[in-house]
Every structure is written in C-alpha cells, then in structure tokens.
Amino acid sequence: MFKSFWGSQEQQASPRIQEVPQSSWYPPSVVGSNSSRPSTAGSASSSGLNVQRPLDHSPSSSIGPVPPSEASSIIFLLKDKSVDELRKLLSDKDAYNQFLHSLDQVKTQNKVRDDLRNETLQLTRENLEKEPQILELRNQCRIIRTTELAAAQERLNELQMKKDETLKFYSPAALLQRLQEAMNKTDVESEALYNQFLEKEIDLNTFIQRYKKLRTTYHKQALTHLAAKSSIG
Incomplete structure (x- = not known):
C-alpha cells in the first residue's frame, strides 16, 4: 500500500498535491533537507510539492530532529492515509496538531512535562507553607544576636579583664x-x-x-x- 501510494499513484497525485498552499504546518525536522528524512519526502519534492517552514511559531515548530526509529513509526502511521488526509495535515494547523498530539512519543513527552510541572508546583507550595516558620526562626536569630549574644559578649569582656589582671598580678x-x-x-x-x-x-x-x-x-x-x-x- 505504501509503495503503491508513493509509486504507481505519483503521477495521479502530483497535480492535486501541487494545489496545496505553500505554507505548511510541518516542523523543519520533517520538511527540512537533511540526510535522515525518509524517502517519501524526496518523492513529494519530486512531484512538485514546495513545502516551506511555517511563518508563525506554533508549538509543533519547536520540535527537534526526529530519530530514525521514531520517524519509521510516524511513517507507518502515515502510509495508510489518503491524499486528502495528507493534504489536510499539510494545510490545516488544527489537524496537524491533533495528529501530532496523538503520537505516543508526544504523549510521553507531555506526560513528563506535566509531571515535572506538578512536582515544581508542589515544591513551591511546600516552600510557601514553610515561609512563616522561616520568618519566625529569622526573628529568633535576630533576638539572640541583639540580647543573648550581647550579654555573652559583655561577660566575655569581663572575664578577659580578670584574666589580664591575674596575669599582671602574677x-x-x-x-x-x-x-x-x-x-x-x-x-x-x-x-x-x-x-x-x-x-x-x-x-x-x-x-x-x-x-x-x-x-x-x-x-x-x-x-x-x-x-x-x-x-x-
């Protein structure tokens, strides 16, 4: 099916794909010219498809290069899609985002991000709950410095004077x-x-x-x- 779509139907799909708008919602890692992209991208380029980097910074545009193992799994999901579905992914931002967030890799990354955010929020709440205790300890330290420490310093000075007098006497x-x-x-x-x-x-x-x-x-x-x-x- 995959070979038939990109092979025998290339001439039939080519005139229709050329009608796709020049602006695509694919990230640069998918539409860019690098050596790790799948062969289907070359087929689409040879059929006259001129795909460009999105002009706006959509959430999907910040995704880095896709490893070969993940790329193969994405191609497996795309190979059974019709020409109209592929055209919609290229031209419809919502459709592209919906497909992107349905991928297991993206779901895993989103889950890790949400877990980290929840842990950060929990730590922040705990720190805020401890703020009164921190302030109380800070006040106690200030009291110790201004009262007990001053008294201890005065006592130390008295003992030092007695020591000097004793040494002088003997x-x-x-x-x-x-x-x-x-x-x-x-x-x-x-x-x-x-x-x-x-x-x-x-x-x-x-x-x-x-x-x-x-x-x-x-x-x-x-x-x-x-x-x-x-x-x-």
Whole structure:
C-alpha cells in the first residue's frame, strides 16, 4: 500500500498535491533537507510539492530532529492515509496538531512535562507553607544576636579583664615588686621596735623575741627576692 501510494499513484497525485498552499504546518525536522528524512519526502519534492517552514511559531515548530526509529513509526502511521488526509495535515494547523498530539512519543513527552510541572508546583507550595516558620526562626536569630549574644559578649569582656589582671598580678615584675615592698615593711617594723627599746617602752626579753623574728623574716624575704631576681635576669 505504501509503495503503491508513493509509486504507481505519483503521477495521479502530483497535480492535486501541487494545489496545496505553500505554507505548511510541518516542523523543519520533517520538511527540512537533511540526510535522515525518509524517502517519501524526496518523492513529494519530486512531484512538485514546495513545502516551506511555517511563518508563525506554533508549538509543533519547536520540535527537534526526529530519530530514525521514531520517524519509521510516524511513517507507518502515515502510509495508510489518503491524499486528502495528507493534504489536510499539510494545510490545516488544527489537524496537524491533533495528529501530532496523538503520537505516543508526544504523549510521553507531555506526560513528563506535566509531571515535572506538578512536582515544581508542589515544591513551591511546600516552600510557601514553610515561609512563616522561616520568618519566625529569622526573628529568633535576630533576638539572640541583639540580647543573648550581647550579654555573652559583655561577660566575655569581663572575664578577659580578670584574666589580664591575674596575669599582671602574677607576672615576674609584680612578684619582685611585692617582695621588695614586704622587705621594706619588715625593715621598718624592726627599726620601729628598736626605737621602742631605746625609749624603754618594752623590756629586753620582749625586744629580743620580736626583733629576732622580724629580722629572720626580713632575711628570708631578701633571699627570696635575690633568687627570683637572679632567675629572671
């Protein structure tokens, strides 16, 4: 039937097909001049059919080149159609679109497109539903930054100051200074005790016990000061 239509009936169909309008609803992949198009397109061209690219951008015109396996299945659907049906597909946009969307390949692509669109819409709805929660979390983060974080920063600054004071208090220079001050204080106390003895404000036994204790403390402090100064130097 297919061979008979494009072979023995070529001369009969040629005058009638030439009457088809120059503008066709076929996409460029079907009517274009590429090596993968079926032989029927060459037959139609040899019979005087001058098919052009559609002037408008119909949905079908954006379809890319048809693979050979899919082209053969499309040819199988077209081979039993009459000349009038083929002419109608070439000239009638609605008829062409109806035939196009009846193909299994197109149905599959449309289903995939619809599934992707529905999934995208579902994700969008879920994101919109979570928007109040996102805003609430954002407000909580702002509150934490302005209150809890400020308090924690202030506490950290206080601890840092205490740390600096402690390090300064136990620094070698500070220890030497305190040892020197303790030595001076003990020396002054022992000198004052000696003056009290000269003024006979205290007796000899009391003077000896207290003075001996003060001078022992003084010499201990002096030896510690000397050792610390030597180790630091």
